[in-house]
Amino acid sequence: MQRVVFRADGNSEIGLGHVYRSLAFAEMLKEDFKTVFLIKNSIPELKDTILGTCSECSILSDEKQDQELISVIDYINEGDIVVLDGYHFDGEYQKTVRKHCGNVISIDDMHQGHFYSDYILNHCGKLDPEIYDTESYTNLLLGEQYALLRPxxxxxxxxxxxxxxxxxxxxxxxxxxxxxxxxxxxxxxxxxxxxxxxxxxxxxxxxxxxxxxxxxxxxxxxxxxxxxxxxxxxxxxxxxxxxxxxxxxxxxxxxxxxxxxxxxxxxxxxxxxxxxxxxxxxxxxxxxxxxxxxxxxxxxxxxxxxxxxxxxxxxxxxxxxxxxxxxxxxxxxxxx
Structure with missing residues (x-):
């Protein structure tokens, strides 16, 4: 079964929104894919919540971005679909991850910077696609028809x-x-x-x-x-x-x-x-x-x-x- 690897963080400083919408996405896919989650700076209750949906939850050490990226690359496989949800997963991060997996999907709501992901998912409606600066191969999934809701x-x-x-x-x-x-x-x-x-x-x-x-x-x-x-x-x-x-x-x-x-x-x-x-x-x-x-x-x-x-x-x-x-x-x- 193909893996979908979710990468998001949540804590009292940045909130839990990135984790919860990623979990809603994982819930939609878990019957057809093996869903796994990578997170750092986690609170104990959050890991239990993640394991209620995903088959695996790996806690990354609290390290700098370049070191964390090495850990993520070591974890993912060539055929994986990687879903990134977080503002620190910038274009360079996406481009590097993309070299080591099948597809990269960014869950986004800020449309800042240049995107190298294969797909961008933003479930907010009434958005002009022109707000996104992307590569020519990037596809956009925009609007409430893609609302990330739990069952x-x-x-x-x-x-x-x-x-x-x-x-x-x-x-x-x-x-x-x-x-x-x-x-x-x-x-x-x-x-x-x-x-x-x-x-x-x-x-x-x-x-x-x-x-x-x-x-x-x-x-x-x-x-x-x-x-x-x-x-x-x-x-x-x-x-x-x-x-x-x-x-x-x-x-x-x-x-x-x-x-x-x-x-x-x-x-x-x-x-x-x-x-x-x-x-x-x-x-x-x-x-x-x-x-x-x-x-x-x-x-x-x-x-x-x-x-x-x-x-x-x-x-x-x-x-x-x-x-x-x-x-x-x-x-x-x-x-x-």
Whole structure:
């Protein structure tokens, strides 16, 4: 069985988004390929999560880029497909890896620098292919038709016909690490809104503010705190919620798959393309830069959303994420 080697990193400093979307990709392929994962700077819980999907997980030593590249080259074989997800895997890295494997695929959302990969996958919609500077042989896989979703969310998207009659339960997740502690800021804005009766908060294993957030939840009965949920648990919790607040990252596609009233924004540059896509398609209402907003700004925005937004229309718009991206990507890989 041909191997697909995933190379991505995740920790409290850079977040977990690269790892989770790579794992969603691996989940789509594991029936037809042997999926293995290379990672460094890993937290213990992350390795267990990876092994829940991939057949192998090798931890690379925390070494400089040139030494790490030697380790990766030693690991891969000529017939492997190598998937790179991370901004430090630049053109020179891609070009070197490409000499030692069958194909290189870059999962990307920043379109910076020159690409030597055989394929670039960016699941954000409404992108102009001209934003990418590539070799003549590079092929682009762009748009929400390639959404990197885990099986539970693919199924949810295929079944998405939700009718939301109330808007009293809020789902909140600001990323696996949330290094700005934006969860705390948003919670402070929400707990005083009478129409919000329950707040389901999800944080990741890499979140350094867990104790602070747990204390806040203990003091506020409307806050329900969850940590390091599985895909099934996350999907179930979203279906029990009416409105979501998340950044414009991979979780945005999960929100669209389930179907919810949706307030999104950004706190890093790489989230802005998805935020623009959510805005243009009417899949979310855009609050702006979470870092620059004050608590009262967020509170007023949520109140305005509750009063003025047609959530049913928004959920209909979200059906652009159709739940068949796994079949499209499997068909594509089988032709490689």
């Amino acid at each position: 539970e969310f693919l199924q949810a998207a295929r079944e998405n016909n939700r009718k939301i009659d109330t808007s009293d339960t809020l789902f909140l997740s600001m990323g696996g690490s949330d290094f700005h502690n934006l969860t705390h800021k948003v919670l402070r804005s929400v707990i005083d809104i009478d129409r919000i009766m329950n707040v389901n908060v999800v944080i990741g294993a890499a979140n350094k503010y867990y104790d602070e957030l747990r204390k806040m939840a203990e003091e506020n009965p409307k806050i329900n705190m969850f940590r390091n949920l599985s895909a099934a648990e996350m999907c179930f919790l979203m279906k029990k919620s009416d409105i979501a607040i998340t950044p414009g990252s991979g979780i945005s596609f999960e929100v669209c798959a389930v179907g919810m009233g949706f307030i999104s924004g950004y706190y890093t540059e790489n989230q802005q393309d998805i935020v623009n896509w959510l805005d243009e398609t009417g899949c979310a209402s855009i609050i702006g830069n979470f870092c620059s907003l004050e608590v009262n700004d967020i509170r007023n925005y949520i109140k305005s959303f509750l009063d003025n937004v047609d959530v049913s229309k928004m959920v209909t718009n979200q059906q652009i994420v159709d739940g068949y991206s796994d079949k499209r990507l499997r068909n594509f890989f089988q032709r490689l």
